[in-house]
Amino acid sequence: MATAPVHTVLVPGLLCSARLYEQLLPAVWSYGGVTIADNRRDSTMTAMAQRLLAAAPDRFVLAGLSMGGYVALEVLRLAPERVTGLALISTSARADSPEQVASRREQAQAVAVGRFGELVEAVYPLLVDAANIARTDLADFWRRMALDIGPDAFVAQLTAVMGRPDSRPDLASIRCPTAVVHGTGDRLIAPENAVEISRAISGAELTLVPDAGHMMAQEQPGALADAVVELLDAVTR
Template sequence: MDPLVLVPGLLCTEALYAPQIGELAGAGAAISVADHRQDDTIAAIATRLLAAAPPRFALAGLSMGGYIAMEVMRRAPDRVTRLMLLDTSARPDSAEQTANRRRLMALADSGRFDQVTPALFPLFVHEDRQEDVALREIVTQMAAATGPHAFIRQQSAILGRPDSRPSLAAIACPTTIVVGDGDRLTPPELAREMRELIPGGRLEVVAGAGHLPTLETPGAVTAVMRGWLGAV
């Protein structure tokens, strides 16, 4: 099984993938989680990832992690044996998305970081999981571990990311795209767009999940990852 590099999303830590790490490491996978908190550009984060990664590896990124994964594919496609893009988009932000990011950055910069997670949680999870106390606690803990300064760096990186759609046709490794059927931040139509642009891309729509299916429906995502890692 290829070494696996996982890239978390905005405000997320390795806890985003805890269910998958537990299962896949037990099956013999060598797993590392990329550091996406230190830099304020997608390019710099990708450079840091590549410096720490094995010579060749499978790569999976969720949301912001997907933006980083697509940058890695532009920089070092020969090092990636297979690619998984979860709940992400190849498009740049819309004007509305940019305004929302800047509003949340202003909260964090003015000492009101504690208001960021309550604003984002309803968008992070499926509509049926809005009252999931355990899930909310995990998201809150990941945000606290990230902190306001890293959050601002992450948002700055996201705001400056390129349009990845023109580069998707060059992806030649086996690629699986995963999206929760109730994802409101990067909905299934954006996943279908990526599937159509990536040669041979496969799409898995996860029932009952929103933007964080690795935590919302962990068994389903782990099963998809197992099949992806074992695919010839």
């Protein structure tokens, strides 16, 4: 545990509410204050990052999962001096491919014609390790988070994700202690993205978690907590 408080800002992913981090909170809170960023109200990564910075203390550790990682990388572009440690979880530094953009536009159109609930159900099997698809607790958890966010905020988030830049050229400039954590069974964002990020950031610690897909925070919460605690320890040394 830190001898002086460390504030941590946790950034949820696409269509993920504050519930995403409920199992991580006790470990992080033992080091100091915790803020969960609000990324439901903006349609660009820059605006999401600016909202986060406006609400955060002067210095903080930053952790983001999936889209939360995209926001975190935008924060590092805007105010790197304020971030004392970084955890990039189940995420990528790449911009969307044309195929991903087309898929997200189809999702937005589905929402526009009232198929939000259908989309939430259809996405779930891609979010977990193949061995965990039958776990009704994970499916129910995903459904609750999606309903917390709702269709309007989801479309705004899709717009932000589609418009994000390629962050790979910026990775080498990151100087704070960094943890890169990814499930080996992630079929939404391949683990190769984590390897790419960790190689580009000097001193980054890569943790590949078996038996976990994109919902690693629920599939393997202990492994994620261990990686984040190790980061917090590095920040406070």
